[in-house]
Amino acid sequence: MQFTISKNIFLDGLSKVQGIVEKRHTIPILANVLIEAKNNEITITATDLEVGLKSKYEANIINEGRITISAKKLYEIIKELPDKEINFVSKNNFWVEIKCDKSIFNLVGLSPDEFPKFPDIELNNNFINKNDLSEMIEKTLFSVSNDETKFNLTGIYIKSDKIDDINNIIFVSTDGHRLSMIQKKYDNELDKRYSDGFILPKKGIIEIKKILETMDDDINIGISDNNFSVNNKKTTLIMRMVDGDFPDYKRVIPDKGNNAAIIDKNLFLHALKRISILSSEKSKGVKINLKKDLLTLTSSNPDLGDAKEEINIIYNGDDISIGFNAKYIIDILQVIKKDNIIFNLKDNISPGRINPENDENHLCVIMPMRL
Numbered sequence: 001m002q003f004t005i006s007k008n009i010f011l012d013g014l015s016k017v018q019g020i021v022e023k024r025h026t027i028p029i030l031a032n033v034l035i036e037a038k039n040n041e042i043t044i045t046a047t048d049l050e051v052g053l054k055s056k057y058e059a060n061i062i063n064e065g066r067i068t069i070s071a072k073k074l075y076e077i078i079k080e081l082p083d084k085e086i087n088f089v090s091k092n093n094f095w096v097e098i099k100c101d102k103s104i105f106n107l108v109g110l111s112p113d114e115f116p117k118f119p120d121i122e123l124n125n126n127f128i129n130k131n132d133l134s135e136m137i138e139k140t141l142f143s144v145s146n147d148e149t150k151f152n153l154t155g156i157y158i159k160s161d162k163i164d165d166i167n168n169i170i171f172v173s174t175d176g177h178r179l180s181m182i183q184k185k186y187d188n189e190l191d192k193r194y195s196d197g198f199i200l201p202k203k204g205i206i207e208i209k210k211i212l213e214t215m216d217d218d219i220n221i222g223i224s225d226n227n228f229s230v231n232n233k234k235t236t237l238i239m240r241m242v243d244g245d246f247p248d249y250k251r252v253i254p255d256k257g258n259n260a261a262i263i264d265k266n267l268f269l270h271a272l273k274r275i276s277i278l279s280s281e282k283s284k285g286v287k288i289n290l291k292k293d294l295l296t297l298t299s300s301n302p303d304l305g306d307a308k309e310e311i312n313i314i315y316n317g318d319d320i321s322i323g324f325n326a327k328y329i330i331d332i333l334q335v336i337k338k339d340n341i342i343f344n345l346k347d348n349i350s351p352g353r354i355n356p357e358n359d360e361n362h363l364c365v366i367m368p369m370r371l
Helices: 007-016 071-080 130-141 192-196 202-212 265-278 326-335
Strands: 002-006 032-038 041-047 051-058 060-063 065-070 085-090 095-100 103-108 155-163 166-174 178-185 198-201 219-224 227-231 235-240 260-264 285-291 294-301 305-312 320-325 340-345 352-356 362-366
Touching: 002 007, 007 041, 007 051, 007 071, 007 085, 032 060, 032 071, 051 202, 065 071, 071 095, 071 103, 130 155, 130 166, 130 178, 130 202, 130 219, 155 192, 155 202, 178 326, 192 198, 198 202, 198 235, 202 227, 202 235, 260 265, 265 285, 265 294, 265 305, 265 326, 265 340, 320 326, 326 352, 326 362
Parallel strands: none
Antiparallel strands: 002 060, 002 085, 032 041, 032 065, 041 051, 051 235, 085 095, 095 103, 155 166, 155 198, 166 178, 178 362, 219 227, 227 235, 260 340, 285 294, 285 320, 294 305, 340 352, 352 362
16 A cells, blocks of 8 residues: 655544544554545544544545554654655555655554444434534533443433424433533434434544534434444544433423523623632532622632622522532533523522523523532
8 A cells, every 4th residue: 555645634634533542552453543545535544442433535546555553653753744745655564654755654553454344324314504513512511421330421412302393403411410401403304213312422522523623514413223423525423322311301400480590691600710719629619699689609618718709680589598519600601602691599409590591492400519
């Protein structure tokens, strides 16, 4: 196999797979990328058996073929080469020679026959706006659980639902302390597998977010067996769905009550950041007191001191005093783009509900804490 390729094109392809290749080297071949040269383009493939990425790039193919090489070492070499054409040649016993200007590198690879087969993808014509998909990921990714023992919470739950005869696609995540949900109108009707719902792993979602930043057009989402795929003409990302049932998120979402405060998001965000400096390092607990048109934030740490700040709000409900983890609220506020939020509180012990003003399609629920 032999081809020549632009350094920047090659580097772009190799950088996309760095987050996917197996870092622990439990199976050596998974630390490698598969490079295939054919029909005036190379295909770069990486997988850790849970998430896989395959992308095509223009190249001048001199001899067709395939080889696997260490993804990390190849990326580090190409990154440091001058901005000139790269000549890539595979030799006997899976060795590879890389030439660029006056630099020559020889790397040992592994047989491409050992590389796992990339799953076949059904071509589903379920196109989705890439900006919508990116936004839905951003507004739910932060509340995915990192606790591997709660495997059914370690991803984002995706389902379709018909609401008032309008097709919607819904993303939900929770770590048991907070829940995020966003829904978007979807022009076409998705098949039954979407209405049943499924969970995508956090690692795969992060990789979707990365590749969306490099795509210009809308993308196709599809399901084959237990795999979910995202693809356009040049790139296919595939991941294995998380086994397990997602909890009934609708039961967790509190009803909107009469105790609804309209709060300037940026004022609230920065006040929380300041007040939480003197909160407990472990719990990040702050107390929120609501009275007519006034929100008071307080925090206390026996080793450091205490803090208090007042914010003018629009509120005409009951007097409420309740504790929350400040970091959880900060995470929510940072993904909201609107100027104001609605903070619904039933009483001093029930979960809080936060959504952007005049937007019922995005909401977050946060559990209270004893302070």
